[in-house]
Each structure stands twice: as C-alpha cells, then as structure tokens.
Amino acid sequence: MITSTTKIYALIGDPVEHSVSPLMHNRCFKELKLNCVYVAFRVRKEFLKEAMLGIKYLGISGANITIPHKVEVMKYLDEIDEVAKAIGAVNTVVNKNGRLIGYNTDGIGAVRSLKEVVKDLRGKKVTLIGAGGAARAISFCLLKEGACLRIVNRTYEKAVELAELLSQTCAVRPEVYKLDENELGKALEDSEILINSTSVGMYPLADKSPVPQKLLRSDLIVFDIVYNPLKTKLLREAEEVGATTIEGYNMLVYQAVESFKLWTGIEPPVELMKQTVLEHLK
Ligand code: ATR
Numbered sequence: 186m187i188t189s190t191t192k193i194y195a196l197i198g199d200p201v202e203h204s205v206s207p208l209m210h211n212r213c214f215k216e217l218k219l220n221c222v223y224v225a226f227r228v229r230k231e232f233l234k235e236a237m238l239g240i241k242y243l244g245i246s247g248a249n250i251t252i253p254h255k256v257e258v259m260k261y262l263d264e265i266d267e268v269a270k271a272i273g274a275v276n277t278v279v280n281k282n283g284r285l286i287g288y289n290t291d292g293i294g295a296v297r298s299l300k301e302v303v304k305d306l307r308g309k310k311v312t313l314i315g316a317g318g319a320a321r322a323i324s325f326c327l328l329k330e331g332a333c334l335r336i337v338n339r340t341y342e343k344a345v346e347l348a349e350l351l352s353q354t355c356a357v358r359p360e361v362y363k364l365d366e367n368e369l370g371k372a373l374e375d376s377e378i379l380i381n382s383t384s385v386g387m388y389p390l391a392d393k394s395p396v397p398q399k400l401l402r403s404d405l406i407v408f409d410i411v412y413n414p415l416k417t418k419l420l421r422e423a424e425e426v427g428a429t430t431i432e433g434y435n436m437l438v439y440q441a442v443e444s445f446k447l448w449t450g451i452e453p454p455v456e457l458m459k460q461t462v463l464e465h466l467k
Pocket of ligand 1: 315317319339340364382385
C-alpha cells in the first residue's frame with residue numbers, strides 16, 4: 186500500500202525500460218514489509234541537473250544512477266564517498282536530510298560475487314580483462330581487498346592509464362598486458378582468478394569469447410560480468426575444462442544488495458533478488 190509516508194527510491198537513466206532493478210527492490214521492500222517503493226525515470230542527458238534537484242527537493246529517499254549519467258551526476262551531489270571518488274563514477278545516491286551523497290556499489294558487487302567462492306581475496310592473483318568503466322570499479326575494489334592484479338586490454342594504452350590511476354590510490358601497481366593470446370597467456374600463467382569486464386560475449390557478440398579455450402584450466406575461477414546471455418561462451422568453455430565459474434547476474438544482484446543496504450541499513454534477502462533477476466533474464 187502506498188501511503189502519505191511511503192519512501193520513494195528512483196532509477197535515473199536512459200534507457201531504463203529493460204531494467205530489472207525496480208522488480209528486485211520492490212520485491213524486497215514487500216518481503217521485508219518496508220513502506221518503500223522503487224520507480225524508474227527515463228532522464229535525458231540535458232535534464233540530469235533538474236532531475237537531481239527533483240530528487241533533493243521532492244525528498245526522494247535515494248536513487249540508482251545508470252547509463253549514461255554515472256559520471257556526470259557527480260556534479261550535482263553534495264558529497265561523494267571515497268570509493269566512488271576513486272572510481273570516478275556514482276551508481277547510488279542517498280538523500281540524507283536534503284544532502285545528496287554519492288556511492289558506487291558496482292565494484293563491491295563484483296567482490297561479493299567472487300567471495301561466494303573465494304572467502305579471502307588477499308594475495309590472490311587476478312587477471313582482469315578490460316579497462317573501461319566496469320573495470321575501473323572492479324579493479325579498485327579488488328586492490329582494496331588485497332588482490333594482485335593483472336590488467337589485460339585490447340587497447341594497451343588504456344590499461345596503462347588505468348594502472349596509473351589505481352597506483353595513485355592503492356599501494357601496489359597492477360601489471361599490464363595487451364589482449365592477445367601470447368600476452369594473455371603470460372598474465373594467466375599463475376593467476377587463480379580470471380574476470381571478463383568487457384562486452385565480448387554479450388549479445389550481439391554472444392558467439393565470441395575474449396579468452397582462447399586452450400588458456401583455460403580446471404584450477405581457475407572464471408567470472409564473466411556479462412549476464413546476457415546468462416551463460417556466455419567464456420563460461421561454457423571454462424565449465425568444459427572443469428573450471429569454477431561465476432555468472433554475471435551475481436554482480437547485478439550484489440550491486441543492488443549494497444544499494445539497498447545504503448538506503449535502508451538492512452541486508453535484503455539475496456536469494457529473492459537472485460530469483461527475481463533469473464526469472465527476468467530467462
Ligand atoms: P564499460 O563501462 O561497460 O566497462 P567501456 O568503458 O566502454 O564500457 O569499456 C569497454 C571495455 O571493453 C574496454 O576495455 C574495451 O576495450 P578497448 O579499451 O580496447 O576499447 C573492451 N572491449 C569492447 N569491445 C571489445 C572487443 N570487441 N574486443 C576486446 N575488447 C573489447
């Protein structure tokens with residue numbers, strides 16, 4: 186029941202029509218009997234400022250920020266959490282008594298997905314493919330967990346730039362490789378974990394994998410952040426060689442779990458969130 190005291194949470198992006206976030210959050214609000222509702226707003230780039238003023242002055246309790254506004258939104262916030270600042274992007278906003286505070290839960294979402302399989306990431310050797318926005322969030326949080334990182338990217342210079350950026354806030358500088366079979370082979374040689382943060386393997390590139398199957402091993406943990414399709418070519422080939430696999434929808438779930446916690450202070454029912462996402466994606 187929506188009442189005069191219902192708290193409102195918003196998704197701000199363009200497009201937003203296909204987002205599973207409203208389903209995930211509203212099911213959890215209902216399950217936990219919280220008087221809250223989550224709604225999606227399609228906001229064009231030129232109106233982001235007005236939309237954020239709306240959040241603030243209508244007293245909307247919080248928001249998720251998605252493509253294409255994650256970087257631009259930072260201009261319209263009163264405070265930005267240290268992790269989001271380091272990542273350079275915000276995906277969650279909390280309205281704290283009229284002050285908008287920005288956070289980023291993407292990287293911690295990836296870390297929690299990994300932690301379902303590896304309890305402690307300290308000292309773990311991780312090869313991360315990609316150097317874009319997703320890679321930035323994931324790599325920063327992995328370094329915070331104490332992992333040893335190798336960044337592999339098609340455009341070598343972008344991997345160097347990311348390593349440079351990370352070394353400004355983290356004590357250890359990641360190794361950098363170009364995305365070709367030889368270099369990737371070197372990076373993977375003694376790696377325990379492999380993460381794909383590129384869009385290779387996502388529709389319409391679903392018949393592609395960023396890693397030749399011969400480089401995969403049974404002792405690797407392979408995490409693909411692509412969730413569309415649910416089982417990417419990389420994950421299928423990793424399973425074939427007996428590797429442990431983590432599907433991308435986990436990151437989608439855990440970034441939402443962390444946003445929910447920032448807004449309500451409550452850990453939502455993770456299994457319900459997973460079930461909701463899987464129903465939606467299937
Ligand atoms: P996101 O925010 O989803 O990370 P992004 O910032 O555009 O998106 O980054 C996309 C990443 O996927 C980059 O690392 C990109 O590699 P380049 O830096 O060389 O562009 C990688 N990527 C995209 N398409 C790719 C392809 N066909 N092969 C290899 N890497 C690809």
